[in-house]
Amino acid sequence: MDARLEPLFTPWKIGNCEIKNRIVLTSMGGTNLLGWMEKNHFDEDGARFIMEVARNHAGLVLPGCQPVYNPMFGQWLYKNKKMYEDLKNWMPEFHKTGAKLFVQLTAGFGRSFTISELMEKLYTNKFLRVVSKPFMNLDKITASASPSPNRWSDKVPSREMTVEEIHEFVDAFAKCAKLLQDAGVDGVEIHAVHEGYLLDQFTLKYVNHRTDEYGGSFENRYRFAVETVQAIKKVCGKEFPVSLRYSVRSMTKGFREGALPGETFTEAGRDMEESQKAAKYLQEAGYDMLNCDNGTYDAWYWAHPPIYMPENCNLQDVEHIRKYVDIPVVCAGRMEPRTAADSIAAGKIDGAGFARQFLADQAWVTKMMEGREEDIRPCILCHNGCFNMCHYKGVPNDQELSDSLHLARCAVNAEVMQWNKHYIKKADSSKKVHIIGGGLGGMEAARVLKMRGHEPVIYEKGSVLGGTFIPASAESYKDKLRSLLVWYRRQMETMGIEVHLNEEIKDTAQFGSDPIIVATGAVPRILKKVPGHERMIEACEYLNGAEVGEVVAVIGGGLTGCEIAYELALKGKKPVIVEMKDDLISQKGVCLANSSYLREWFALHQVPVYLETTLKEVKEDAVICRAKDGKDVEIACDSVISSAGYISAPLTEIGRNAYLVGDCLQVGNLRSVIWSAYEAAMKI
Structure with missing residues (x-):
């Protein structure tokens, strides 16, 4: 240690x-x-x-x-x-x-x-x-x-x-x-x-x-x-x-x-x-x-900090209040263990509170004590499995009843508090299982299959494992997501899972009667009916490094679009958000602690937001949009990023022995990708 x-x-x-x-x-x-x-x-x-x-x-x-x-x-x-x-x-x-x-x-x-x-x-x-x-x-x-x-x-x-x-x-x-x-x-x-x-x-x-x-x-x-x-x-x-x-x-x-x-x-x-x-x-x-x-x-993001909040966000205040009492004081809220240890050593706090990291990995303290921190499955502060109580304009808590009654599950750990549904059962006989797609869904399926005694083989058309989670974790503040990606890649290595990179599978016939898991993800929705759409930069292209100008119109104010706008602003750019609905992040599964932070951050920093506004045309130096009142509004910009959502992209030819997981089955989120991959791996 x-x-x-x-x-x-x-x-x-x-x-x-x-x-x-x-x-x-x-x-x-x-x-x-x-x-x-x-x-x-x-x-x-x-x-x-x-x-x-x-x-x-x-x-x-x-x-x-x-x-x-x-x-x-x-x-x-x-x-x-x-x-x-x-x-x-x-x-x-x-x-x-x-x-x-x-x-x-x-x-x-x-x-x-x-x-x-x-x-x-x-x-x-x-x-x-x-x-x-x-x-x-x-x-x-x-x-x-x-x-x-x-x-x-x-x-x-x-x-x-x-x-x-x-x-x-x-x-x-x-x-x-x-x-x-x-x-x-x-x-x-x-x-x-x-x-x-x-x-x-x-x-x-x-x-x-x-x-x-x-x-x-x-x-x-x-x-x-x-x-x-x-x-x-x-x-x-x-x-x-x-x-x-x-x-x-x-x-x-x-x-x-x-x-x-x-x-x-x-x-x-x-x-x-x-x-x-x-x-x-x-x-x-x-x-x-x-x-x-x-x-x-x-102000829920203080008690349930999303990834946008600073690490140890409450520590300074708790250290201060410790001076006024003679009883022990514990600090919680995105606590980083080494910073907590330093504060304890200095007598500024007495204990360090941790919560959702225990959902992601109940053994994380043991692993830390044993010097195996690279084996800790990280909490990514998404609140998607544990606390996805979401709220937007005109709608109270928009959450599935099952989620409302069964909190404390985890997007990155399908088993916790669901042991009767998700569990490792040794396979009756070992089979070679071909996994098409090396994103998080493919890697989670491979991990569970290997634990059950099967021989998974991953085929990934890219040069590295990760798929769309690579751009999804690219923003500067998403260090926890990048840690999860590193953890999954390490699992593939330490478990000895066979991986073929730069190999795209278009036809599953070559695998004969072997079971197949298809984890090919989704493709971006292209607004082809919008004149000038070819001038837009797709969200993943930007996150993978595409250059943008000073003023950037972000088309789509869902979670992805808002996170991109937030990143642009952090980098000193001037984002403008255009959203068809009457509120930002008007979608299920995004906790109010997360969404309210972004909405309030944009308001505080005066990021222009056009709600109930539809993209009509993309020009070289502006976008033309249709406002709620039916009038056109022209928004000057140097670049346009399209964040209009995604469409499932399964293989066109798959046999009866194939299982679809993640976004190629139905576009969802990280939780739906990991849980569906786990469930598919249980069936084989």
């Missing part, structure tokens, strides 16, 4: 609870021990994930947050006693790993509760609102500190919670904590004065306009959080550790409007001055640790 990493592997204490090292798995929805958005029970899948992380040398493990009042079916978490017995029976095996377990409890989401179109219908229809109450009482689960707009929908506003409801939640926290303590859990974490969840909404002046004992003054706004820890300590004893998930700064300009890194703005929520006071006040109330980052749901 690199000596610089050694501070990560020193012991520390939270109260009297000793933790063997400074690696903290922070909570992720979907990795719950007691169920998530379903009837509460001891969750075998969540337990399997938590155990695997603990066995791979995490020091402190926090499963997914548990609402003390379940939004689905209206259950109070303390009422199902059997699941606590199941947890108690499981805890001795967990403790054999040497890790400690804190269970995170939350009062819920309030105005941040994720609303879908179905929920809008349930709420706006009086009859449906009544009949749906037993399984989803939206009036109760979206209630907030004060009447306020929901983060996702204008149709489901939040009402003000009553004092009686607040007391009911405080009592529920205490009852749940006691049951967890009796089950052998090492501590609890309260979620949260963090991320704009319900408890945080009480602390934030732009949400809380109450005039009773839970609003107005600083002490009143933090009263809910204070009463919660006091109630827990009363029933569990002062020695039982209680951590607090804590946003140092809200980084929020107001409802549905965040503040970007480096932006000058007026803080609507908690600024650093208040945070300094609040951190000390919360410590005095009884909290034993602060588990920190920044942001709210209105």
Whole structure:
């Protein structure tokens, strides 16, 4: 192990609870021990994930947050006693790993509760609102500190919670904590004065306009959080550790409007001055640790950093707040292990929080300790498998129900939290399997086939493995994607997979009856009906190095087009985005944390965006577009990049023994490529 990493592997204490090292798995929805958005029970899948992380040398493990009042079916978490017995029976095996377990409890989401179109219908229809109450009482689960707009929908506003409801939640926290303590859990974490969840909404002046004992003054706004820890300590004893998930700064300009890194703005929520006071006040109330980052749901990219956010984006603020408390402080948010180790060694933080990297590779800490970092499958911060809650103009959370109910899956790791669906089963007999296409789909299929005992052979028409993922990972800020590409190429090498480069396969007849996997990807959609289309540079051509001028019109404001425009601006170019729809990145699968960053970045940096605008003609020094009002608009530019989407490109002649995977089957995203490749390899 690199000596610089050694501070990560020193012991520390939270109260009297000793933790063997400074690696903290922070909570992720979907990795719950007691169920998530379903009837509460001891969750075998969540337990399997938590155990695997603990066995791979995490020091402190926090499963997914548990609402003390379940939004689905209206259950109070303390009422199902059997699941606590199941947890108690499981805890001795967990403790054999040497890790400690804190269970995170939350009062819920309030105005941040994720609303879908179905929920809008349930709420706006009086009859449906009544009949749906037993399984989803939206009036109760979206209630907030004060009447306020929901983060996702204008149709489901939040009402003000009553004092009686607040007391009911405080009592529920205490009852749940006691049951967890009796089950052998090492501590609890309260979620949260963090991320704009319900408890945080009480602390934030732009949400809380109450005039009773839970609003107005600083002490009143933090009263809910204070009463919660006091109630827990009363029933569990002062020695039982209680951590607090804590946003140092809200980084929020107001409802549905965040503040970007480096932006000058007026803080609507908690600024650093208040945070300094609040951190000390919360410590005095009884909290034993602060588990920190920044942001709210209105500035979601701070709590769930996409790849556009800087590494260690919250570290400076967390190091600062550490000066104001005497309890341990953990920092999370795109943490880089060596930087975290340096901060710990300097006494600036006490622990380093990591989350989604554990989904990509549960053994990454073990590999880091063993000096095998090149074997770590990297998280690429896409949120596409774990948290693809997407939102755009006029549409609430646009997400498949399966995704909504089953979080904590991973785009680059098809197995995690899907072990009953994706798993390695040894083949009955070894077969030679020909794989046409050496992109990520082809390599994932080859990897799984090899693990199952088959003999995969890859045929790639290019000179290197990677396919369209090479341009897809080309932008300057996509280092994590390039790391994934390196990881896949290394897998091909270390597993001894036969690879033929510069060999294009047009006819599969030569392979006889051998099984075949076709992973030939997609081809760009060419706007041939647009006069002058030949003057445009296709998106992949630009990403592969084609030169562009100073002012660049990007035709297509989906994710690819917006990422290209972002890269152009970072390089000092002047992009102009032209999009047919009424919002940028108006597509499923792109998490709001990712899309809102780009939309707000373009607004802050005054990148011209033409919505509901259609390309009509490409000239030498301009594009002619048709605006929503039917009038033509001429946009001067030096170059034009076409990002109009892609069309599946399977081979024209394939036999019955062939399986199509990835974009040649159906144009999707990285998740659909990897998961479909895994599934095809399972069938052979």
